[in-house]
Amino acid sequence: MITWAGWREKCTPLRRAWIPVALAALIAFPLVSGDIYYQNMLIVTFMLAIGASGWNIMGGYAGYLSLGNSLFVGLGAYTTGILAAKDHVSPFLGCFVGGLVAATAAALLSLVTRRTRGMYFVIVTFAALQLVGVAATTLSGLTGGSQGLALPLPTWSLSYQDWPFYYPMLGLLVVTVAVAAWVRRSKLGMGLFAIRDDEDKAAGLGLRTAVYKMIAFVLGGTFVGIAGGIYAYYVTFLNTAAVFDIITSVLIVLAVLLGGRGTVWGPVLGAFIVAPISNLTSTSLGGSDAGAIRLLLFGGLLGAVAIFLPRGVLPVLSRLLPTRPPVPVQPAHVPVPAARPVEPSDVLVVRGLRKSFGGLRAVDGVDLTVPRHEITGLIGPNGSGKTTLFNLIDGTIPSRDGSITLAGRSLDHASRPARAHAGLARTYQLPRLFGSLTVVENLVVPERHHLWSTRVTPVERARALGVLDNLGLAAYADSSPADLSYGQRKLVELAQVLWLDPVLVMLDEPAAGISPALSARLADLVRSLHQRGVGILLVEHDLAFIADLCQRVCVLANGNVIAHGSVAEVSADVAVVDAYLGDSVLPAVRS
Amino acid sequence: MIELGQALVFGILIGGVYALMATGLTLTFGVMKIVNMAQGAFLIVSTYLCYALWQHFGLDPILAAFVVMLPMAALGLVVYKLVIERLERIDPGLTIVATFALALITEAFLALIWGPNQKTTTPVYFNQAIHIGQLVVPRAQLYACLLAIVITVALRQTIKRTWLGHAITAASENPEGARLVGIEPARVGAWIFAIATGSTAFGGAALSFLYQFTPDTQDAWLGLTLSVVILGGLGSVAGAFAAGVLLGVAESLTTAYVSVRWATAVPTLLILVVLTIRPQGLFTRLTRQDAAS
């Protein structure tokens, strides 16, 4: 009798073997069978799979959905076609130029993401596709416009059938999938998933999101552009309306969504389903209604996938297949880094920060100093401007007035990632972690050297385990953040901060919502951090927590600092008590 | 000089038509922030329905629009309940894909029922013109433009003066505050979608006598109506009208002084420029941020 566990065990070697087997079959196919119909179908399938894999890097990994990917196909196709028709460059060389043109377009598109995201980005891609289509039709001197552009016919003997198209396409597909797989397992891929989950948090940790996105987009576009070039030669005749067609973009999106967005093999699987159907419906359906029925089929399929299978086929399948056993977790003890040199003595100096929303002055000329030797607390009633102040210091809100100096360096015009690199780290009231990454990856993601190397190197893993072990979370190293409790997520956010080895740590209500035992442990961690020479600024409402931990307290009310000093001094200050307990309702109006 | 005047007249009239086509989208995209890729398809469905009424009963398309309005509103309601409501909760990106799929399916059905050949309605006025001095004012475009003004005013009045209109404004600005007075944002959404889809009847009617149409005409109109709404600033019915006119004039001047072929690029070019430089549109001021805590 075959048990479930037994079946899963049997499947593991199968799972690893199918890739070389399938590849061998695809390579052997044209040599073994002379059926040109299936050769053609496979060529189109490869084309779609390349387009889908490329789209997946942008839309699956980084989360930027695009309806304009046939743009890259078109640019590649026309570049190759024009070079072949006008300059007699062989398409097998010209296609690389096509890839270059597509790569440039992709890079430009990534610049657009600085201003537009989400649904606006989708619209922009749609508009860009239309615009290029119109431009291509209008510049008919160059492109042949709607009359079309004819490439020189293939020059090899008929006994080779379509092999000169088939094998390059297959090769390109292998390269594209290899690149997609490598990206997914690399630091670059890790960063892209972080961007997809929470782009602002990623920037706050120091990821240069603009760079990551540009690399992803260029990778997504280049191979598709090259494939477009080969495809142009294959069809021999290009016509702008057909090439810059929205339907091609739709097929690409359909293939990815069907197969599984964000996986490596999902787009390929999807392409192998969609392309044959597309082919079958266009050839076997005759009559004037053929086009309409095709459209109906694809529309229906796309809609059904969006509604019923929002994650695609592959994630469903992979739950049935066995996964690699998790690497055993071994906490290592990593020596604590030496204490930082003690200069300058003021870690953070803020002067004259100001921010208004509408007519309301949320922060009204705040001066604040965080000395290295004193843990500083920031307290104040609701609406006093504490969170706004934090957001001004870490760069979430741009500040136009005032100055911010971190360990002697001015942060005034620095971007968020730049501030993180200068040594600023911060936690949030509600912990923000990257759901697509494991706990260890959540820590390691800001590492920016060797983006092409494996997600977590052994050295990094050892260091991360050391950090997690100090927080008692080593057992959760490979878990998803979704499996952690609220308190544990707070600790992981703190671990992210520790990983950055910062100069200043800003904690936003660290004790909120957790048990007294956990908040005591948190306090210990903050103290040990402080002993290593890190500056600490924390916002809290729990005065007991503040009193226990902070040597120095600043009180904020109505956007102004109304008192600062030790806890005892501040809590005896009449102005502070008034701010918290409120003004009395006497007829006399306060000045 | 006359040439300029004529270009302007054409531009304003056609701009009014564009605004008419975009009215539904102002509500769904502008107010609810839902990208309905099926807007063009709904427009064409209305066109075909008006055409059918004209063909079988000889009913003038503009009058037919008043009849077609009702089944279109019902269609909008069904689409909202079955598709939009469900998907917006999961991932707005999926709504875009699903409505796009809907557009394809719609196009397919239209092709199956009516075939791929070009059609148009030809009421009495479709090729007549009024002459003002040396300027030619085509009657069909004029009627369409007037219709645009009437519909815009009607929608604006509904929003500004009825309970439903106030509920729509309230729910889109402040959903939690709206719930506190008993307004349920989901129900308001269904109403908006129904009204928006119903109002495409008028755009569809105009399309039927202004152009020759086929089922795939919807592609071009989707891009155009999106441009109008984005330029006009999301949610502003009056802004969309102004944007439509601006677009029409820009296209008309491009046709007259540059070339016809580049004219079709004007809307998409404007979308790209506006979205990257001034995402809130040309006619709305940046809204005041509420005070942070």
Added chain:
Amino acid sequence: MIHIEGLWAGYGGLDILRGVDLRVARGSINCVVGPNGAGKSTVLKTISGLLWPRQGSISIDGVDLTGKPPATILHAGVVQVPQRNGLFAKLTVRQNVLLGAYIHRKRRKHVEQRYDQLAQRFPLLRERPDTPAGALSGGQRRAVEFARAMMLDPKVVLLDEPTLGLDPASLAIIRDSVRAMNADGVTVLMVEQNVRFGLTLAGHATVMSAGRVALTGTADEVRDRPNLMDVFFGAVPGRT
């Protein structure tokens, strides 16, 4: 009048209310105070149906309203003036106030009559009915919110930090409005950050901390308690 027992509620995985017991007598003015994160606003949100409780019960005037939708709560005569964003900036004063009677919108005449009645008491409704709410000052907005709350002639009014964002001079106006409301027979449950103001105005007080009720009694008892700050925030070393 209001009877809350063993209430547990929160957002996502986080429990903010951890077993709240609260009783408010008919016709009283009751004030809830406490530090942030204590759950004061969450209690009001749960009563009004904006948040579903995980456990526990809420009943008003003997009617069980636990987990019911906001419209039902309104029909039961319970209205809330929220902390922020109570009004719709794009609508006028008149439109905002009328929306308070949205659930009675079919009875047009009745609603308009009610508006005219309230205009006697709230001069802003007479003087500037067509001003967009976004153009009003903080104090004016609160006045409009109070007027709107009264449109349904409610039994219970929930006030979430009515003095938030107001200058001290406006406090007296708020105090008078609340007293007038109460004189009409309305039971008032308010959350206040301005402890002294709240405890001077209210007859009864409740102190909440960390999702539970820490202290309850008459307003005088609570306000005159020595070391109120300690109960509020927990023990502060350096002060006994």
